Amino acid sequence: MPEVTTQTDLSQVLAILQTMQGTLNAVQADIKTVQADLQALTLEVKVNQAKTDERFKSIEEKVDALKQEVSDLRLQQRATDNRILTFLFTAFITAVGLLTKVIFFDPKG
Known part of the structure; x- marks a missing residue:
């Protein structure tokens, strides 16, 4: 049996569709806001990375x-x-030379 659609039913369907359209518009606005926030965060991440x-x-x-x-x-x-090693070597050679002179060429001996 075919159901007869009344004006009241159509008004209710129209109201539901309008409500859904408003909700859809709100969701789209939220999506745009989230996208803008995401772009801002992406830019901030790039700046921090740099x-x-x-x-x-x-x-x-x-x-x-x-x-x-x-x-x-x-x-x-x-x-x-x-430089230090050169100085120490020179001092050692000088000391050995002086000892050699004293031991072997002593004017008293």
Whole structure:
């Protein structure tokens, strides 16, 4: 049996459809807001990533500079060690020479 649709039924269906349309519009607005927030967060992440990359680059440069300074200090230390050893060797040879002179060429003996 075919049911007869009345004006009241059609009004109710229209009201439901209008309510659904309003809800759909609200959901679409929420989606747009979420998309805007997501874009803002993406931009913020990119900015923070760039800052972090710059910090790492700065730290790497400082580490490289420290490595160079350590290398330079090693060279300076080697030069200082060589000077000290040369001085000690010269002092030892001088002492041996003086002892040899005193022992073998003593004017009293």
